[in-house]
Amino acid sequence: MSANAAAEYTSYLDEGETLKSWLTTLDHKRIAVLYLVSITLFFFIGGIAAAVIRLELVTAGGDFVTAETYNKSFSLHGIVMVWFFLIPSIPAVLGNFLIPLMIGARDLAFPRLNLASWYLYTLGGIFTIGMVIAGGVDTGWTFYTPFSTMFSNTYVIAAVLGVFIVGFSSIFTGINFIVTIHKMRAPGLTWFRLPMFVWANYATSVIMVLATPVLAMTLTLVAVERIFQIGIFDPALGGDPLLFQHLFWFYSHPAVYIMVLPAMGVASELIACFSRSPVFGYRFMAYSVMAIAILGFLVWGHHMFVSGESVYAGMMFSLFSFMVAIPSAIKVFNWTATLYKGSISFEAPMLYALGFVFLFMIGGLTGIIVAALALDVHLTDTYFVIAHFHYIMVGGSVMAYLGGIHFWWPKMTGRMYPEMWGRIAAVLIFVGFNVTFFPQFLLGYLGMPRRYHEYPEELEVLNVISSGGALILALGYLLPLLYLLWSLRYGRIAGSNPWEAKGLEWQTSSPPAKYNFRETPIVTEEAYAYSPYKV
Amino acid sequence: MRNEHAIVAEQFDDPVQEYQAATLGMWVFLGTEILFFGVLFAGYAVSRFNYPEAFAEASRHTDVVFGTISTGVLLTSGLSMALAVRGAKLGRDKAILGFLILTILLAITFLFIEGTEYYHAYKEQLIPAFNFTYESPHEKPVELFFFLYFLMTGMHAVHVTIGILIMIAIAIMAGRGRFSSYYYTPVELTGLYWAFVDIVWVFIYPLFYLVSRA
Ligand code: HEM
Ligand SMILES: [Cu+2]
Numbered sequence: 001m002s003a004n005a006a007a008e009y010t011s012y013l014d015e016g017e018t019l020k021s022w023l024t025t026l027d028h029k030r031i032a033v034l035y036l037v038s039i040t041l042f043f044f045i046g047g048i049a050a051a052v053i054r055l056e057l058v059t060a061g062g063d064f065v066t067a068e069t070y071n072k073s074f075s076l077h078g079i080v081m082v083w084f085f086l087i088p089s090i091p092a093v094l095g096n097f098l099i100p101l102m103i104g105a106r107d108l109a110f111p112r113l114n115l116a117s118w119y120l121y122t123l124g125g126i127f128t129i130g131m132v133i134a135g136g137v138d139t140g141w142t143f144y145t146p147f148s149t150m151f152s153n154t155y156v157i158a159a160v161l162g163v164f165i166v167g168f169s170s171i172f173t174g175i176n177f178i179v180t181i182h183k184m185r186a187p188g189l190t191w192f193r194l195p196m197f198v199w200a201n202y203a204t205s206v207i208m209v210l211a212t213p214v215l216a217m218t219l220t221l222v223a224v225e226r227i228f229q230i231g232i233f234d235p236a237l238g239g240d241p242l243l244f245q246h247l248f249w250f251y252s253h254p255a256v257y258i259m260v261l262p263a264m265g266v267a268s269e270l271i272a273c274f275s276r277s278p279v280f281g282y283r284f285m286a287y288s289v290m291a292i293a294i295l296g297f298l299v300w301g302h303h304m305f306v307s308g309e310s311v312y313a314g315m316m317f318s319l320f321s322f323m324v325a326i327p328s329a330i331k332v333f334n335w336t337a338t339l340y341k342g343s344i345s346f347e348a349p350m351l352y353a354l355g356f357v358f359l360f361m362i363g364g365l366t367g368i369i370v371a372a373l374a375l376d377v378h379l380t381d382t383y384f385v386i387a388h389f390h391y392i393m394v395g396g397s398v399m400a401y402l403g404g405i406h407f408w409w410p411k412m413t414g415r416m417y418p419e420m421w422g423r424i425a426a427v428l429i430f431v432g433f434n435v436t437f438f439p440q441f442l443l444g445y446l447g448m449p450r451r452y453h454e455y456p457e458e459l460e461v462l463n464v465i466s467s468g469g470a471l472i473l474a475l476g477y478l479l480p481l482l483y484l485l486w487s488l489r490y491g492r493i494a495g496s497n498p499w500e501a502k503g504l505e506w507q508t509s510s511p512p513a514k515y516n517f518r519e520t521p522i523v524t525e526e527a528y529a530y531s532p533y534k535v
Numbered sequence: 536m537r538n539e540h541a542i543v544a545e546q547f548d549d550p551v552q553e554y555q556a557a558t559l560g561m562w563v564f565l566g567t568e569i570l571f572f573g574v575l576f577a578g579y580a581v582s583r584f585n586y587p588e589a590f591a592e593a594s595r596h597t598d599v600v601f602g603t604i605s606t607g608v609l610l611t612s613g614l615s616m617a618l619a620v621r622g623a624k625l626g627r628d629k630a631i632l633g634f635l636i637l638t639i640l641l642a643i644t645f646l647f648i649e650g651t652e653y654y655h656a657y658k659e660q661l662i663p664a665f666n667f668t669y670e671s672p673h674e675k676p677v678e679l680f681f682f683l684y685f686l687m688t689g690m691h692a693v694h695v696t697i698g699i700l701i702m703i704a705i706a707i708m709a710g711r712g713r714f715s716s717y718y719y720t721p722v723e724l725t726g727l728y729w730a731f732v733d734i735v736w737v738f739i740y741p742l743f744y745l746v747s748r749a
């Protein structure tokens with residue numbers, strides 16, 4: 001390395017300051033930042049809709065908004081949160097930024113495709129926002145036919161188009177990751193030396209590539225049926241409404257693993273680093289990730305237990321759903337074992353990771369309850385289900401996402417966030433989350449149905465608690481936005497490896513230069529070569 | 536010496552890596568395509584299971600002679616595409632160009648035959664949501680059959696059209712001597728894509744033209 005190497009160093013952030021240089025960039029790190037900005041925006045849009053829902057439910061009567069506005073609010077909330085936040089968040093922001101760094105590559109295999117993905121995401125977002133401005137949609141995020149094709153008087157086509165377009169964004173990201181991880185690993189970086197985060201994104205990409213086209217085509221059929229009044233879902237036209245549900249859930253169940261597998265990957269990185277010990281049972285962790293991805297394709301029918309599918313189908317789907325619990329449990333056990341052997345420190349990212357494990361566990365256990373055919377007949381479409389999937393998706397994915405953002409923030413920006421504030425926010429979110437969603441298990445068990453804007457008086461206490469929790473949660477989410485922005489200017493300079501972590505991404509400067517590494521690194525160690533028992 | 540495509544894109548170490556990445560990317564992309572069409576095939580399967588008689592009746596309105604000819608044309612184009620790829624591997628620009636042009640012409644012929652069939656359907660008033668009139672107790676399911684027919688052959692035709700555009704671009708590149716026996720990835724990937732287009736048709740043809748025909 002030449003003596004004036006330091007003088008030549010420009011980080012990826014300094015490669016051009018104009019808006020144009022950002023909007024035409026092919027650098028995976030800059031594209032990750034573009035995603036970070038747009039995804040954060042959508043998270044808060046979805047959050048506002050959630051606030052409307054929780055405000056309406058403070059009182060038993062439907063007195064804050066009309067039934068119609070309420071329906072539009074939960075539809076917007078679901079659509080934005082699922083398609084514009086949960087599905088892209090970790091892969092598009094952290095995955096984009098980190099995968100090439102973690103495998104010692106200069107960029108993703110197809111940088112132009114990567115930029116195109118972001119533009120598609122943005123275009124889909126514009127359609128969705130346009131749909132809201134035009135008047136909203138009331139079908140829920142599931143677009144069930146024939147309601148969505150024949151009866152709803154709202155902007156279904158625009159909403160469907162938005163989701164269709166953003167689907168292509170995720171297909172492109174998936175193709176890019178798969179090819180990159182297969183073909184561009186640094187010398188010595190074998191499959192079983194990859195960080196769990198890379199494994200998780202690999203499995204996620206497989207799901208994205210195999211499931212999303214099914215969703216896209218299904219939504220196309222919905223649009224055609226709605227426009228031309230001819231189609232294959234509406235029974236009045238000779239179609240089959242169950243077919244819609246099969247196709248929809250064939251995508252949308254695996255989609256929940258698009259949301260949670262990357263989160264598992266993040267959790268593994270954080271837990272290994274802050275307990276300074278190698279991930280326990282590394283190979284089993286990798287196999288579990290793939291097993292979850294594959295089994296995820298066999299369980300979609302558990303969303304249709306009460307839809308009229310045959311009892312035998314229901315039994316099979318129930319059985320397969322139980323089987324997903326096995327690799328999921330392996331992961332939880334192995335995280336616990338990693339902690340057990342480690343010397344733990346409680347930095348903010350670690351708090352998020354521990355929160356993730358705890359909440360994912362509750363979400364998973366209640367998942368087994370709703371996967372049991374007989375129990376689900378009682379619990380389906382109640383607040384129990386709402387609580388279940390929020391524990392997984394919000395408690396799981398969002399926790400991990402925030403933990404990951406904190407952990408890699410110094411790598412992305414070159415600055416540290418204020419640690420104390422980070423911990424306060426993590427605790428606030430954890431508490432707010434449980435106060436919001438735990439009462440919903442009880443509400444669901446007592447029979448409060450989802451998607452109603454009025455409910456019996458006697459359920460009011462639990463609903464008030466839940467709405468109060470949502471307020472704490474909202475505060476918890478706002479805090480990181482504030483102090484992370486603050487840190488961009490005033491944060492302590494991080495240095496290349498502030499956590500003394502393992503992994504190739506920490507071997508380059510923070511923030512990294514345009515092509516990541518001056519020389520392609522050569523890997524000689526296993527992943528997570530933290531020396532155990534070191535204090 | 537000719538331009539040997541010496542420039543490897545910056546993110547790759549060498550041409551071999553670039554070639555492998557592009558090829559894998561194409562295979563994964565074709566995987567997504569299979570699932571795209573898979574939805575339509577699933578829709579067909581379910582509908583036909585629900586209305587076997589109506590589907591048998593409807594399939595007698597497609598033109599099996601045209602269908603068979605166009606199948607032959609498309610499969611022949613698959614052969615000439617394969618020969619174009621072989622020409623590329625041997626570094627023969629003339630062969631690439633000649634066989635690509637042949638493939639393009641065959642593809643256009645295919646679209647032309649399909650257009651004729653669409654026109655017949657139009658005259659017989661069989662286009663759903665447009666001019667569909669059909670006197671039979673099976674009216675609705677027959678309309679469903681033709682809905683699927685137009686959707687699936689239409690999606691396929693879109694793929695054929697995109698293929699033609701890609702082949703024109705590749706032919707121009709070949710004309711400029713961009714390929715050699717060291718660098719022919721784009722030709723090979725176009726070949727893969729075209730093979731996929733062929734295979735999808737191999738499934739569409741029996742479903743709409745042959746089955747339950749008496
Ligand atoms: C791992 C991450 C998971 C996520 C992100 C997730 C997410 C979701 C979502 C979004 C729904 C709501 C569907 C709707 O709107 O009707 C749902 C319902 C359901 N989930 Fe999960 N889930 C996960 C794990 C599991 C597991 C492990 C199981 C079973 C062992 C499971 C079983 C179910 C069942 C049976 C339903 C349907 C309940 C009903 O509709 O009555 N889930 N989940
Ligand atoms: Cu599911």
